[in-house]
Amino acid sequence: MNWQQAQKDFEHFLLIERGLAKNSVQNYSLDISKLINHLSTNEIRVSPTKITGEILQHFIYEVAKILNARSQSRIISGLKSFFNYLIFEGYRDDNPMELIESPKTGRKLPDTLSLNEIDDLIAAVDLSTNEGERNRAIIETLYGCGLRVSEVIDLNISDLYFQEGFIKITGKGDKERFVPIGEITQNYITQYLENSRNRVSVKKLASDVVFLNRRGNKLTRAMIFTIVKNLALTANLNKNISPHTFRHSFATHLLENGADLRAIQQMLGHESITTTEIYMHVDKSHLREVIKDFHPRSNY
Incomplete structure (x- = not known):
């Protein structure tokens, strides 16, 4: 088995057997491509079934010179999954990544925007341009519905159920969910x-x-990122934001205003409640107010 065939088979396994989203599959495949390039650059001729932990450790060492701890951890996790797949298929008896540990990254709290900052961004949209109304609607949809950038660009007209107050979203792993949509977002x-x-x-x-x-094709992820970055500059917003920042803000603002965590989980399309719980670490001040206002012993 050569690297190209193993990589292709692994992609098929992730897409069909595990039901991962295409973007996730591409990220796993990119990790393998980096390893293949490393082997080629260093003229190391070894197959996926014969590569050793020592060779892989040297690859991770080289990666650590140019990537941060979080990116290193993702590559290590991706390669561990790849070699576990080879074991599952009977090509190997061991995982050469088993003894390679991921660097400690800690938990990075998500960046959020205040409501005023979001209003400033939307106000910064130039409605005199051909793309103005579209960009305003995109920003409002990112924040108003808490969508991933991939979910925004894949949103179809047939997914809009405005009369019922919902939109149908196809999320990670092609899993469908219905997300409430407010009147402001609907209007835009x-x-x-x-x-x-x-x-x-x-x-x-x-x-x-x-x-x-403007050519009548679906937008790309990169274009959404560019729209957000340009609006931040126009609005003089001194924060490093991305489309995902609006999703974090959506969840955080709901939580701060008393929304149930499991309801937020359903709207975000998180498979596990532990993923949603990261928003509990953003601002705990409102939780103290809940105890003060509602717990029978808070005034003792």
């Missing part, structure tokens, strides 16, 4: 669909897609 999307989108020559493959680029 409707204005965009009825005005700006109608002025675009829509390509056939994107006929049902909500957010389009």
